[in-house]
Amino acid sequence: MSSRYLASILNKMVHAMRVGLVSDFFPPAVMGGAEISIRLLAEALSGEGVEVHLLTPSFSGSRGPEKMGGFTAYYYLFPFRSAIRRHAIVGNPFFYLWSYRAVSRYVERVGLDLVHAQNKYSTPGSVLAARRSHIPVFATIRDTLPLCEFAVCTLRGETRIGVDCGFLKLLKCTREFQELYDLEGSRLSKALRWLPLAFYARINSRSLRYSLGKVDQIVAVSNGLKELYVESGFEAAKIAVVPNIIAPLDQPKAEDLAELEALRRRLNLRSGDKVVLYVGRLSWGKGVHLLVEAMGRVLAKVRGVKLIVVGGGILEPVLKETAISQGSEDSILFLGHVGHEVVLRLYRLADLVASPSIWPEPLSRVHLEAMAAGKPIVASKIGGNLETVIDGKTGLLVAPGDVDALAESIVYLLENPEAASELGKRGMREARRHFSVSGTARKMIALYEKWLGET
Numbered sequence: 001m002s003s004r005y006l007a008s009i010l011n012k013m014v015h016a017m018r019v020g021l022v023s024d025f026f027p028p029a030v031m032g033g034a035e036i037s038i039r040l041l042a043e044a045l046s047g048e049g050v051e052v053h054l055l056t057p058s059f060s061g062s063r064g065p066e067k068m069g070g071f072t073a074y075y076y077l078f079p080f081r082s083a084i085r086r087h088a089i090v091g092n093p094f095f096y097l098w099s100y101r102a103v104s105r106y107v108e109r110v111g112l113d114l115v116h117a118q119n120k121y122s123t124p125g126s127v128l129a130a131r132r133s134h135i136p137v138f139a140t141i142r143d144t145l146p147l148c149e150f151a152v153c154t155l156r157g158e159t160r161i162g163v164d165c166g167f168l169k170l171l172k173c174t175r176e177f178q179e180l181y182d183l184e185g186s187r188l189s190k191a192l193r194w195l196p197l198a199f200y201a202r203i204n205s206r207s208l209r210y211s212l213g214k215v216d217q218i219v220a221v222s223n224g225l226k227e228l229y230v231e232s233g234f235e236a237a238k239i240a241v242v243p244n245i246i247a248p249l250d251q252p253k254a255e256d257l258a259e260l261e262a263l264r265r266r267l268n269l270r271s272g273d274k275v276v277l278y279v280g281r282l283s284w285g286k287g288v289h290l291l292v293e294a295m296g297r298v299l300a301k302v303r304g305v306k307l308i309v310v311g312g313g314i315l316e317p318v319l320k321e322t323a324i325s326q327g328s329e330d331s332i333l334f335l336g337h338v339g340h341e342v343v344l345r346l347y348r349l350a351d352l353v354a355s356p357s358i359w360p361e362p363l364s365r366v367h368l369e370a371m372a373a374g375k376p377i378v379a380s381k382i383g384g385n386l387e388t389v390i391d392g393k394t395g396l397l398v399a400p401g402d403v404d405a406l407a408e409s410i411v412y413l414l415e416n417p418e419a420a421s422e423l424g425k426r427g428m429r430e431a432r433r434h435f436s437v438s439g440t441a442r443k444m445i446a447l448y449e450k451w452l453g454e455t
Contacts, residue, residue, distance in 0.1 A: 017448060018051045020112040022103055022126045024090045024119040026056035026073065033365035034142055036340065037221075038118045039069065040245040044441035046070030050448075053110060055103055059089075076102035090121040091204055099125030107133045113452055114138065117215070120146045124211040131214075136451040139215040140242075141225060142362055146208040147232050149201035150177045154359040155285060159231045162205060174198035180284050181314055216451055219444070222363040222384035242443045243387070246368035246435045263345050267308070267333060274305045274414050277350035277375075279343055279366045282313030287356035287380060290403050292319045294356075296326035297407035302414050307332045308350070310343060347373035352413045352420060355379040358400040364388060371431035376423035378409045394427035 023038050042052045047070060058075035066073045078089075078098060089095065103125055107115065116138040117126035123139045123146070130137035144151045147162040150173045154161065165173075174195065212218065218239045220226040230236045269275065276295075280286045288309065295307050309319070309332060316334065323329040338346075347353070353370040355361070360383025367388035370377050377395035379385045389395040396413070398405035413420040 016049055016051045017445075017452065018053065018111060018113045019045065019448060020103065020107060020110075020115045021052060021054045022099070022115060022117045022119075022122040023054065023056045024121045026054065026075075034119060037142075037244040037365060040247055040437070041118075041441070041444070042071040043069040044245055044437045045444065048438065048441045048445055050445060053106070053112065055106055057090075057095075057099070057102070074106055076106070093207070095121065096124035096128075096207075100128040101125075104129035104132055107135070114448055116140070116219075120208050120212075123208060123215065127211050127214050136216045136448075137214075138217045138219055138447070138451075139212055140219045140221065141212070141229065141239075142221055144225075144228060144360075144362075146205065146212050147229070148173075149205040150174065150198075151359075152176045152180065159228060161228060161232045162209065163232050170198055170202055217447055219447070220362075222387050224360060224384040224387060225362040228360060228383075240447055242440060242447070243435055244363055244365060244368060245437050245440045246365075246372050246431050247437060260345055260348055263342070264349065267306075267349075269306060269349070270304070272304050274302065275350045276305060276307045276410060276414075277310070277346055277353045277370075278307065278355070279310045279346070279353070280355070280364075281311050282309070282315040282319060284315065285357060285359035286313075287358045287400070289315060289319060289322065290356045290358070290401065290406060291354050292322050292328075292332060293326070294403050294407040294410065295323075295328050295332060297404070298410050298414070299328055299331055301411050305331060305414060307354075308346060309334045310336075310338055310346065312337050344369065344373070347375055350375055351417070352376045352378060352410065354406070354410065355385065356398075356400075356406055357382060357385065359383070361385050368431060368435055371424075371427035371435075374421075374424040374428040376413055376420045376427065378406065378413065388430075390426075390430065393423070394430050395423055 021038060021042055023035070026035055026038065038054070042054050046052045052071035054071055054073045056073065056075060057078035059078060064075065066075070099122060103115065106112070107129055112135065114136045115126045115130040117123040118140050119142065126139070127137050144154060144161050148165070151161055152173050213234070218229070218234065220229065220239050220241050221244050223241050226236070226239045226241055229239060276298075278288055278291055280288065282288050291307070298305055320329070320334065323332045347370055353366065353375050355364060355366060355377060357380045363384040367377055367379065367385070371388065371394065377389050379389045379395060379397055380400040381391070381397040382400045385397065389397055391397040396409040398409055413423075
């Protein structure tokens with residue numbers, strides 16, 4: 001028996017497993033779906049006896065260690081503020097080296113047993129830091145950007161991403177991307193802005209792919225996302241699937257019901273109004289433009305329907321123009337970005353949740369939260385959606401891009417509230433069965449123990 005193996009055993013006897021979760025962003029800087037998932041994972045692992053240290057950059061000055069939810073959050077100093085565009089902050093070599101320096105110092109100071117990068121941009125620095133300290137390193141994948149920074153091919157239904165992409169395809173994808181996401185300016189001005197970005201994006205995505213290939217264990221949040229990475233050249237044996245965690249919503253108390261009624265009044269919802277809820281970015285891949293178009297057809301068949309759109313993005317002006325052109329502007333409420341607590345209340349107000357993505361969603365947190373709230377979901381039959389929405393059991397699935405089918409499914413659930421309620425109840429049971437806090441945490445711990453036992 002080697003001295004290193006004996007030292008490893010003695011070390012585990014002295015202290016609990018010490019795991020460092022490394023995140024690009026964390027509250028108070030950003031509170032999106034990924035950050036919610038990371039916080040829930042940290043709390044769940046801590047509840048199972050793991051000593052969790054969450055490492056994340058501070059965009060407002062050094063904050064040092066902070067105890068929260070059973071784990072320690074360490075905000076290391078980073079010289080740029082979060083007001084800068086997110087990719088510009090963390091998607092560059094300077095951040096990767098800065099992150100490596102900070103994570104490496106913390107690993108040595110605390111004596112972490114394992115480093116687990118929670119986002120793509122945290123992966124390069126985490127790999128370097130773990131290799132320096134000779135400890136295992138994990139990386140969770142939550143999207144396809146490590147395969148290709150643009151990934152517009154997913155909107156065309158392609159499943160091999162970033163493979164055999166030559167110069168001409170890069171230019172083609174760059175042009176498609178700028179047409180989708182740069183809605184202002186002449187073709188020449190767009191080319192001057194986007195061509196340099198195209199080359200940088202190619203170099204950066206290759207760097208992320210290389211770093212991801214160097215981790216000991218890749219963790220995908222869904223089988224659908226794993227399949228995309230395998231199709232794109234990664235070994236299936238190296239990728240484990242551990243889904244995001246959903247914290248079940250508590251039964252509403254009297255004060256919660258009062259706040260819910262106050263929210264209804266603020267939104268000018270009448271007692272008989274039916275509510276369709278959309279939560280997410282206002283981007284082409286999310287398919288929200290299809291939902292707004294579908295609402296014109298829904299309103300022609302069902303009266304008193306309101307679509308509540310939560311989130312911001314480049315498509316907001318386009319969506320509002322569509323609503324005006326079809327005469328549905330009074331029935332669509334654009335709330336922009338709201339706090340997560342408000343979003344949770346909106347699930348309770350909704351009759352159903354719509355998720356019309358046309359790109360392969362990894363594993364939608366919106367779906368998990370809607371299921372936990374007992375609400376039926378109408379979603380596109382693509383990607384990780386097939387792992388949250390069971391067609392006819394917990395919701396309804398439609399072909400991506402099919403506006404007619406989307407409208408018909410929404411109309412069916414609105415006109416059949418008992419069937420919709422039953423779908424919601426089944427969804428709640430599925431959420432508790434497959435996305436529970438303790439069950440997901442134990443899956444992750446089993447992976448940690450496998451690698452710590454081999455070191």
